[in-house]
Amino acid sequence: MNGPARFWALAVVLTGMVLSMSGCRQLQARDQLNKGCEAYKAGHYDEAIEHFQKATQLDPSLPTAKIYLATALSQNVVPGITTPDNMKMANQAIDIFKQVLATKPNDAGSMKQIAGIYFSVNQMDDAKAWQLKVLAADPKDAEAAYTIGVIDWKKAHQNKLAALQSAGLNDDGKGNTKAPKNIMQTLAKQNAPLVEEGLKYLQIAVDNRANYDDAMQYINLIYRNKADVDFGNASAVNDDLAKAQDWTNKAMDMRKQNEAKKNQGPGGITMDSSGQMH
Secondary structure (H helix, E strand, O other), X not given: OOXXXXXXXXXXXXXXXXXXXXXXXXXXXHHHHHHHHHHHHOOOHHHHHHHHHHHHHHOOOOHHHHHHHHHHHHHOOOOOOOOHHHHHHHHHHHHHHHHHHHHOOOOHHHHHHHHXXXXXXXXXXXXXXXXXXXXXXXXXXXXXXXXXXXXXXXXXXXXXXXXXXXOOOXXXXXXXOOOOHHHHHHHHHHHHHHHHHHHHHHHHHHHHOOOOHHHHHHHHHHHHHHHHHOOOOHHHHHHHHHHHHHHHHHHHHHHHXXXXXXXXXXXXXXXXXXXXEO
C-alpha cells in the first residue's frame, strides 16, 4: 500500500473510532438523563442534579439535559431567601436557562422558569421583565400576564403599607379615607401607574383563561388599591369597592366550579384553573 493510500486508510479508521466514541458518550449521556429524571420524580433533587450535570458533560449538545439541570437547580432555590448560597443556586439555574435560550431564543418555557426564579428571590423588576418576554413570545400566556399583575399589586401594597405606617395607621382595605390627605395624595401618584398596569394584565389573564380564579381574586385586591388612588373622590372610591366585591364573588364562584371539576369521578378529563388536564 502506497503512502497516500495508507494515510486515507488510517484517517477512515480514526474517524470511525471518533464516531464510535462520540456515539458511546451520547448513549451514556442519555442514560444519565434517564437516571436524573427518575431521581427528580422521586423528589431527590440533589441526586438528579448530579445525573443531569454528568449528562451535559458527556453531551454538551443535548439541550434537554440543560433544561432538566436548570429545573432541578431551581427546585433547590428557597423562596424569599437571599442568602449567598441561595442566590448562587438561583443564578446558576438562570445562567443555564439562558444558555438554552442562546440556541432556542423563543423558548417560552425557559423564559418562564427564569421569571419564576427571579420572583422567588424577590427580584420583581427582573421577574416582570422576563414575563413580558414570555408574552412577547406567546401573547396568550395567562400565567405570565397574571404574574405581572401580582407583581404590580405587591409593589402598590408595599407602598401603601409604608405610607400608612408613617402615619401610624393600618390598611382598612376600603380606600383609607381617614388617612391624612397629604400622605394619600403622594401615595396616589406613586401607585396610579402600578394599579393601571396591574388591572390591564390581570384582565388579560382572565380573558385568556376564563376560569382563572386566582387572577379574579387579585383583580379584587388591585381595585382596593385603586380606591386609595381615587382618594378624595367618594363616587370613584365607592365604584372601586363595588367592583372589588364583584370580583371577589366571581373568584369564589369560579373556585367552587374548579374544585367541583377536580372532584369529578374517574372516566372524564377535567382541567383545573392552571390549564392542566387530569
